[in-house]
Amino acid sequence: MKALFADDAYLSTCEATVTGIREDGGIELDQTCFYATSGGQPGDTGFFERADGTRIRIEGTINGATKAEIIHLPAADQPAPDIGETVTLHIDWDRRYKLMRLHTACHLLSVVCPYPITGASIAEDDARVDFDMSETIDKAEVTEKLMALVEANHPVYIEWISEEEFEANPDIVKSKNVRPPRGLGRMRLVCIGDQATVDSQPCGGTHVSETAEVGQIHIGKIEKKGRENRRFRIRFGEMPA
The missing domain is CATH 3.30.980.10 (Threonyl-trna Synthetase; Chain A, domain 2)
Structure with missing residues (x-):
């Protein structure tokens, strides 16, 4: 998992590949511009855009077992992407x-x-x-x-x-x-x-x-x-x- 925000806080969108789906629905990617909750700063919200234009709304971002793991938490009613799928990430920039x-x-x-x-x-x-x-x-x-x-x-x-x-x-x-x-x-x-x-x-x-x-x-x-x-x-x- 490459944390793109660590070097560029102004990167509000990027492409990433889905590498895993956790039992709780959390989505893991090969890279992300979404910041995970840490140090008093809340994790990012936003959405993933799929190839067909549909969206997966992300209501939170957290760390996994270590800081190197970043988990994107979809809203309860959102579809799950496929492992290996490429999605375009969009953070809620105003927030x-x-x-x-x-x-x-x-x-x-x-x-x-x-x-x-x-x-x-x-x-x-x-x-x-x-x-x-x-x-x-x-x-x-x-x-x-x-x-x-x-x-x-x-x-x-x-x-x-x-x-x-x-x-x-x-x-x-x-x-x-x-x-x-x-x-x-x-x-x-x-x-x-x-x-x-x-x-x-x-x-x-x-x-x-x-x-x-x-x-x-x-x-x-x-x-x-x-x-x-x-x-x-x-x-x-x-x-x-």
């Missing part, structure tokens, strides 16, 4: 692009708030990031700093490093509880800024190519979740007056 914008926004928030991350989750219209911190911080101030990074239009790009390089610099991981998958021989970094001057951290998710694409965002709420845990909610649009 994916919102997730990409918010995922990049989460990385920018981790720059503004340089604390260990204890959790994160991304939805279509907002995202949350939990930090191990006890400080009180003003959401308007955080929003201002976030938008400064967005408007600076820093490049966002992917780099691959070896596991040995990661071992030599383990502090690039900001998550307190989750470690990057090991045993693959290499690790994917999402870098922001020329020569990663703004940020660089292991991440398998999809991102925009420059920070200006994030658009107008604001911190909608900062919640206290325990003595040393704060939950920040990122939302699209300007901060309400």
Whole structure:
């Protein structure tokens, strides 16, 4: 299974060959542009187009036993393709692009708030990031700093490093509880800024190519979740007056 999204987050369609059908109906392919649920980012939805023009609606994408296995979950009433059949994949681009914008926004928030991350989750219209911190911080101030990074239009790009390089610099991981998958021989970094001057951290998710694409965002709420845990909610649009 070749995960095409890992190198090109803007690939919204591709052709693939069906390699397997699981007992639960999950479809396996030789390659895919559909992102599988991981790291707080939901898996892609969309449809497969068959040679005769009919469609198989995909309502979710998940990993199998390992990250290398990507399973496409059809809706309950959809037909099953044949093993060996070639299908054209179409992701729900509007949904994916919102997730990409918010995922990049989460990385920018981790720059503004340089604390260990204890959790994160991304939805279509907002995202949350939990930090191990006890400080009180003003959401308007955080929003201002976030938008400064967005408007600076820093490049966002992917780099691959070896596991040995990661071992030599383990502090690039900001998550307190989750470690990057090991045993693959290499690790994917999402870098922001020329020569990663703004940020660089292991991440398998999809991102925009420059920070200006994030658009107008604001911190909608900062919640206290325990003595040393704060939950920040990122939302699209300007901060309400």
